[in-house]
Amino acid sequence: MTHYLSLYWAFLLQQFKSYAEYRMNFIIGASSTFFMQAANLLTLWVVMQQIPSFNGWSFYELLLVYGLITLSKSINHMFADNLWTVGRVYIRSGQFDRFLVRPLDPLFHLIADRFCYDGVGNFLVGFILLVTALMGLNITLSPPMVFYVCVAVLSGGGIFIALNLITCVSAFWIMDSVPVTRAVFDNHLFAQYPLTIYPRAVTLLLTWLIPYGFASFYPASYILGRDVSAYVWAGPAVAAVLLFLGYKFWQFGLRSYSSTGS
Amino acid sequence: MVSALRRHVSIYSAIAAIVPKRFLAFRLWFWISLILRVIEMTILVYFWRAAYAESASLGGLTLTQTLTYILLAQVFESLSDQNLIWEFGFQLREGGIIHMLVRPVNYQASYYVQALAGLFMQLILNIPTALMATFIFGLQWPTDVAAWGAFILSALLGYTALFFFHWCLACITFYTTEVWGLGVLIYGLTRFLSGGLVPLAIMPTWLRTIVLAVPFSQAVAVPLNLLTGITPLSEAPAVWLSQLTWVIGLGLLSQTIFRVAVRKVTVQGG
Numbered sequence: 001m002t003h004y005l006s007l008y009w010a011f012l013l014q015q016f017k018s019y020a021e022y023r024m025n026f027i028i029g030a031s032s033t034f035f036m037q038a039a040n041l042l043t044l045w046v047v048m049q050q051i052p053s054f055n056g057w058s059f060y061e062l063l064l065v066y067g068l069i070t071l072s073k074s075i076n077h078m079f080a081d082n083l084w085t086v087g088r089v090y091i092r093s094g095q096f097d098r099f100l101v102r103p104l105d106p107l108f109h110l111i112a113d114r115f116c117y118d119g120v121g122n123f124l125v126g127f128i129l130l131v132t133a134l135m136g137l138n139i140t141l142s143p144p145m146v147f148y149v150c151v152a153v154l155s156g157g158g159i160f161i162a163l164n165l166i167t168c169v170s171a172f173w174i175m176d177s178v179p180v181t182r183a184v185f186d187n188h189l190f191a192q193y194p195l196t197i198y199p200r201a202v203t204l205l206l207t208w209l210i211p212y213g214f215a216s217f218y219p220a221s222y223i224l225g226r227d228v229s230a231y232v233w234a235g236p237a238v239a240a241v242l243l244f245l246g247y248k249f250w251q252f253g254l255r256s257y258s259s260t261g262s
Numbered sequence: 263m264v265s266a267l268r269r270h271v272s273i274y275s276a277i278a279a280i281v282p283k284r285f286l287a288f289r290l291w292f293w294i295s296l297i298l299r300v301i302e303m304t305i306l307v308y309f310w311r312a313a314y315a316e317s318a319s320l321g322g323l324t325l326t327q328t329l330t331y332i333l334l335a336q337v338f339e340s341l342s343d344q345n346l347i348w349e350f351g352f353q354l355r356e357g358g359i360i361h362m363l364v365r366p367v368n369y370q371a372s373y374y375v376q377a378l379a380g381l382f383m384q385l386i387l388n389i390p391t392a393l394m395a396t397f398i399f400g401l402q403w404p405t406d407v408a409a410w411g412a413f414i415l416s417a418l419l420g421y422t423a424l425f426f427f428h429w430c431l432a433c434i435t436f437y438t439t440e441v442w443g444l445g446v447l448i449y450g451l452t453r454f455l456s457g458g459l460v461p462l463a464i465m466p467t468w469l470r471t472i473v474l475a476v477p478f479s480q481a482v483a484v485p486l487n488l489l490t491g492i493t494p495l496s497e498a499p500a501v502w503l504s505q506l507t508w509v510i511g512l513g514l515l516s517q518t519i520f521r522v523a524v525r526k527v528t529v530q531g532g
Contacts, residue, residue: 032447
């Protein structure tokens with residue numbers, strides 16, 4: 001474990017060195033996510049100017065939900081972005097074979113091969129939203145609550161990574177896994193808003209099948225003192241189970257991998 | 263001998279198997295894009311239902327009016343699609359722009375007809391979206407023939423104005439040679455300012471003024487307001503006239519900017 005951590009650090013340092021060469025790209029990449037989010041947030045703001053509450057949720061409560069999902073997403077975006085491109089960049093070109101001949105876990109090598117700086121923008125947006133929401137709601141987080149938020153965000157990140165891992169395995173058979181990953185990933189957009197606004201089928205989907213609900217809605221409900229069902233504690237367990245399943249599925253896929261030979 | 267043959271068969275069949283895999287990936291994208299669209303429309307519809315949960319009218323619009331507008335904006339989303347910035351960036355990088363400039367055709371006109379043909383194709387490809395909007399989300403199509411006529415003319419004018427506007431923006435790449443950041447910025451601005459996410463009527467006055475003062479809304483919000491009856495048909499001629507002013511103004515501006523900017527062209531390769 002320590003060996004892998006120190007290796008990850010070494011990989012990361014190398015990448016930062018190369019990013020430092022292209023500072024402008026770093027800034028543009030990191031701010032690009034901001035522009036993507038701005039349209040949705042502005043929409044939310046415009047609507048909330050007109051109505052007293054959004055089906056029982058105030059503007060700042062909505063920002064909390066939105067901020068939490070953005071933070072969770074940023075974890076995946078920064079540290080596991082290569083799961084998106086494993087088929088397109090590594091398998092199709094034959095580069096993936098490089099990972100197989102090294103004395104490292106291929107999955108670790110794949111993930112450590114890239115730190116995606118665009119995710120830093122997402123992290124900052126999420127963090128600013130979270131702080132704005134808490135200030136707007138006059139909530140001061142006690143130390144245990146700060147810990148809860150950190151765990152919730154990390155679990156949410158774990159759920160994002162696990163779902164991308166499970167879907168990216170399809171690259172071993174169909175080469176390009178982006179469509180499959182995207183079809184599952186985009187369901188996180190539901191979790192940008194409280195799940196209570198959707199029909200029951202969507203809530204069930206986002207809780208039991210594609211559980212992005214644990215990355216935003218359930219922890220937000222707990223922070224706001226809204227809903228104290230067992231769901232608010234389930235995030236870490238859900239993430240752990242999904243990551244375990246994802247890793248097993250990855251190993252299964254790896255066994256049926258045949259190189260493209262280029 | 264047999265083993266060598268078997269080895270060859272196995273190698274070449276693996277190479278041949280790449281083709282159906284690639285083909286499958288393209289087919290897959292089509293179906294996946296439908297799933298993505300269902301997700302997007304479900305979110306939009308339930309977002310607006312929640313917004314209307316405690317008020318019968320927002321900015322003078324009922325829930326049905328807003329949903330009709332929002333779903334039609336999804337169906338006609340391609341009206342705000344312009345890829346000139348990416349195209350200019352690509353031509354600069356690959357050096358293709360040199361060949362385009364020496365050809366005995368009008369550079370801008372050749373892109374304009376391509377954009378129109380692309381729009382037509384996109385609208386056809388969006389038929390599944392229209393069907394889903396109708397049968398899953400209950401989109402009520404406007405039936406007034408005059409409103410459709412006013413919409414089509416207004417959409418064409420707005421699309422043309424937007425084309426010229428993007429032409430001006432794309433000229434920036436001649437100076438910066440950087441495309442990604444500009445492209446993403448314009449994408450984000452278009453998403454909100456085109457009026458496809460929020461009807462203009464619901465925006466506060468100052469914001470609406472800004473949105474109408476920049477060209478993005480000309481291709482989506484302005485024509486859709488005519489189609490959905492938010493703008494009365496009696497005002498259609500005034501709308502067309504204002505759009506025509508946009509077209510002429512931006513058309514002249516785009517040509518001027520291009521004449522100046524093209525001197526700065528530095529191709530990166532080719």
